[in-house]
Amino acid sequence: MRLRLQALVLVMAGCAGQFPLPMTANELVHYDSGPALIAYLGQPDASPTVCDLRARGPHLPAVTPEIRLALVDGLAGGALAPGLWRRCVDLALTGLPPEQVRTLFDDVMRAYAGMLKDSDLQGDPALAERVATVQRLYLERRPGFEGHPAILAPIFDELRAALAKHELAPVARSFAGDLIASVDIEHGTWQGHPVDVAMMDTLAAAGNEMTLRRFAERLPRADLRQEASRRIVRIHIALSAFDEVRDAAATVEEAVVRDGHNRVVLDDHPLVHAWYDERTATIRNVLVRQHVWNQTATLLGYSQQRPTLSVLPELSFRGTLWAELQAISRPVTLCSAKRALDPTPCIDVTDVSLDNPFMYLDRGSAFHLSDNVTEDEIAPWASRNDFTLPVGLGGQPAVSLRWGLAYERPDDLDFTGSDRGPDLDVRVDHPNANRYVFTVNSPQRSYVAVVEAADLRGFHVASRGAPGASGSNGSSGSNGASGGECSNGGTGGDGGPGGDGGPGGDGGNLRVVIACGTGPCDVDLLERVIFSAGGPGGSGGSGGSGGSGGSGGSARSPTSHVDSDGNTVVDDPGCSAGTSGSAGSSGANGSDGSPGRPGHVSVSVVR
């Protein structure tokens, strides 16, 4: 089992490497695969809301068998952090049809049994935490969320037998004992006794929230579960630091049993003042990655402690945002999850508003940032020094969270025509001492790009003529004829001349308006980075190579004979071999085309 998991984790790690990171939630939805989910959730600040099939923001379209397997093995093999895994599975469960819920619990509990059998569990704290996470998921699941009895019963039977025979090492034994105790509550018994209200009262009197919580979550009857919840609330009320909670115990008890928390009505208790707890507030810097040719942008996050780019975090504000309210004796924060049954006065998340167009409240009571936006939406933020998140409580401005804001240097807005460069209207705004906003109107469409002043030298806007066509190459000369016996070879033909390169297209005309605003503005540099350029002339064709000379004819040997007088008579004096013909000369190279001329650039500077 362990080997299989390790192999799977390795495969997943390999797959994760295939995805470009950071991966936004929208990109995950596009990939829609198990390995992509593991890669996404492995990023700092990744939100498990992508697992919620009913989320308002981007989320998985379905929990396919492949995704389910990836999730289960992702935890069991250690590829996913247990806390994030738990939140992802909790959210996924709320949107799954009943049969898929059962199958998920089957797989999760099979993995649990496998981890419990793992001999490393005794000395591996990370593995112990994974076992604890699965156990809590199972024990704290909603009534009605269940696996298939045919799958789970043998797992529990095997655990009971192993416990009875003392076969388990201490760590596995402690987990198994705790699990089996809670499983028995589902049959209405606790330590061999039927659970009733009297038993709960005894537990409540002892402040034993642990057992009452098991009852509230696992008893088979809804009325008994509610009785257990009620007694947990009573324990919490008895311990509350708020005098008004203890003084109105019965009313608060009813509210918490009904709603899961004790919401303060802000109309009755107006805001006095609010603040962030600097020690726990989520502070990030937003980096805008612009895709100028698509006119979209991706919002990414980084922090001083973690300079690596990642996705932007969700914001829950509980324990971070605090408020003093009229007639409430102590500061309050946002309400906790309903299962906490906390009677502490609190602010409901629906009373919180964020005046930031990219923020939205999703299910799960967390605020999220849209990380895929249009350039039109994000460009106006260039005038601001930071990415402000103003928070309102009950419709009243309360406090602002300020994150850093930076624009990554975009691609150059470099336009090349098919012949002549396009005419462009360029407007440069300088809405902030540190930024320039370029708006370029081409014949096709408008493009906006935000450039940090520090990046201005590395950016340009240009209209370029098209490069001239290359000249054709000259034809090769013909080869000279080979000479006959004793004859010279023929001269090779000359190569043909190369064609001339075509002229480059002219750059388009630019009409530039630089609106410096009130601050100083580097007009000289702007004039250098906004330009028109003629296209380079086409290169001339190469002259054709001359033909090689013909090879000389072969030599002939002299012949003679001796006549009747004994004299040698030369019949043929022979001849020497012919010389090779001279090679033809190469053709002349064509001349390069003339470069295009830059278009006219008019610059006007306005305030």
Add this chain to the structure above:
Amino acid sequence: MHYRVWNEPMSNPVAARSRSPGSHPIRSGARLALVALLALVGCASHYEYTFHLTEPGVRPAASPGEPEMLEDADVKAELLVDGVAEAVLLDVTNKTDQVLQVEWAEISITRPDGTGTSLRPDVDLGWLPPGATLAARLFPIALPHSGRAALANQGRRFQLNVPVIVRREPKVYHFTLTAHVRER
């Protein structure tokens, strides 16, 4: 104390097999190597742990195996880590005149590498009336007992985090424990 892994056979399959006459020498050699490897594993050093509180004001253990004690105006805590049973033994005494609740399900231990593990008592516990003491056996501490992972813990600090509602105010007690790792 040694426990067998659940469902794993107790018998040693290598020892149980007898060498048949005429068996292949290479396979016999491989078997010998396997036996040697298992013997090596069997002889691999095992380490045991003791932990000591490092906070100022700690009252040392009366004798080895006894708990150390820390207290403030509200709480007295006696603490002993049982490295064999993989549990933290924590006795808490409420010194106040009000009921005191330990958030038993929220106790955690932060390891030297910064990772946290949840601990919980092996039996469900409730609150402490004034003057009362509750003894908790918290699990699982899950300590490596062999190899480099065990040795790496020598002298390192673990932090036990115990959330408490004392005098109606939430508060977290942090107990810093220094590990001493010895070959068994």
